C-alpha cells in the first residue's frame with residue numbers, strides 16, 4: 197500500500213470538492229493548481245444548482261443528487277453559503293409547463309413585464325462559485341490537506357511502467373498513490389502525457405457582470421431572452437451564448453447590450469453598470485457526458501463534468517470514496533472514461 201498522498205490537479209469547484217471529501221475522510225491529499233483557486237471555468241460560472249423537473253434520466257438523477265449533496269455541504273463546511281432562492285422560468289427553452297397563476301410578479305416584483313405564464317422551481321438554488329471553491333479548500337486544509345498554487349503540472353509521471361504514480365511540476369516531482377485529473381480544459385493535455393486519450397470539445401460562453409443595487413433580482417430568472425441572478429453584494433450575473441467574439445471591444449459590446457436588456461427588464465436598474473464581460477470555457481467531454489473514475493491506466497483518476505457546479509458536490513463525495521476504498525459508486529457507473 198502506497199504511503200504517498202493523493203494528488204488532485206485543478207483547484208476549480210471539482211478539484212476543490214474532491215480534495216475536501218478526501219481530506220474529510222482522513223486521506224493524505226495535496227491539491228495543485230497552475231493559478232489561484234477558481235480561476236478556470238469556475239470563475240465565470242452562473243452557479244445555478246438545478247435540474248429540469250420531471251427529468252428522471254440518469255443525468256437528471258445525478259443533478260438531483262448534486263443538489264442533495266450541496267445541502268449537506270452547506271451544513272458541514274464552515275462559511276459555505278448556498279442560496280435556495282428557487283428559479284422563475286418561462287419561455288420555450290426553459291419551461292413547457294408554465295402556469296398563469298400571476299405569481300411571477302410576486303416572486304420577482306421588479307420585473308417590468310412579468311410573464312402571464314411562468315414556472316417556479318423551488319428546489320433550485322445558486323452559490324458564488326469562487327467563494328464556494330475557496331471555502332471547500334479551507335475546510336480541506338483544516339482537515340490536513342496541502343495546497344500548491346501557481347504551480348502548473350507539466351506532466352503525469354509513470355516511474356513504474358504503465359502506472360501513474362506522480363506528477364512533474366517543472367523541475368520537481370511529487371510521488372502519489374493516485375493522481376486525480378480535475379484540470380478542466382487542461383485535462384486532455386495532462387492525460388495525453390500518460391498516453392491516455394480524453395476527447396473534449398471547446399464550449400465557450402460569456403459571463404457579463406453588472407454592478408447594481410442589491411435586491412433587484414430575488415432569485416434565478418431565466419427565459420428565452422436572458423438569464424439573471426444577483427449576488428448579495430448587488431453584482432448581477434448574465435450568462436450569454438458565445439458568438440465568435442474575439443476582442444475585448446467585442447466583449448464590451450456584449451456587456452453593454454446585456455446591460456440595456458437588464459435595464460429594460462427590471463425596474464430600478466437604470467444605475468446598473470458593466471463590471472466585466474468575459475469568456476469561460478466549460479470543460480465538456482466530447483459526448484457531453486461527465487467522465488469520472490479510474491482510467492485504464494492504474495493510478496489515474498479523472499473528473500471532468502458538465503454542469504460542474506451542480507455536480508461537484510456529489511462527484512466529490514463519490515470520487516473520494518472510490519479512491520480510498522476501491523468501491524464503485526453506482527451513480528457514476530455510466531460515466532466512466534471507457
Ligand SMILES: Cc1cc2nc3c(=O)[nH]c(=O)nc-3n(C[C@H](O)[C@H](O)[C@H](O)COP(=O)(O)OP(=O)(O)OC[C@H]3O[C@@H](n4cnc5c(N)ncnc54)[C@H](O)[C@@H]3O)c2cc1C
Pocket residue numbers: 205206207208209210211228229230231232233234235236237238239240241242243244245347348349350378379380381382383386400401402403435436475476477478479499500501502503504505506507
Ligand atoms: C458562462 C458559464 C456559466 C455556467 N453556468 C453554470 C451553472 O449555472 N451551473 C453549473 O452547474 N455549471 C455552470 N457552468 C459550468 C461550470 O462552471 C463548470 O462545469 C465548472 O466550473 C468546471 O469546474 P472544474 O473544476 O471542472 O474546472 P475549472 O474551474 O476550469 O478548474 C480547472 C483548474 O485546473 C487548473 N489546471 C489546468 N491545467 C493545469 C495544469 N496543467 N496544472 C495545474 N493546474 C491546472 C486550472 O488552473 C483551473 O483552476 C458554467 C460555465 C460558464 C463558462
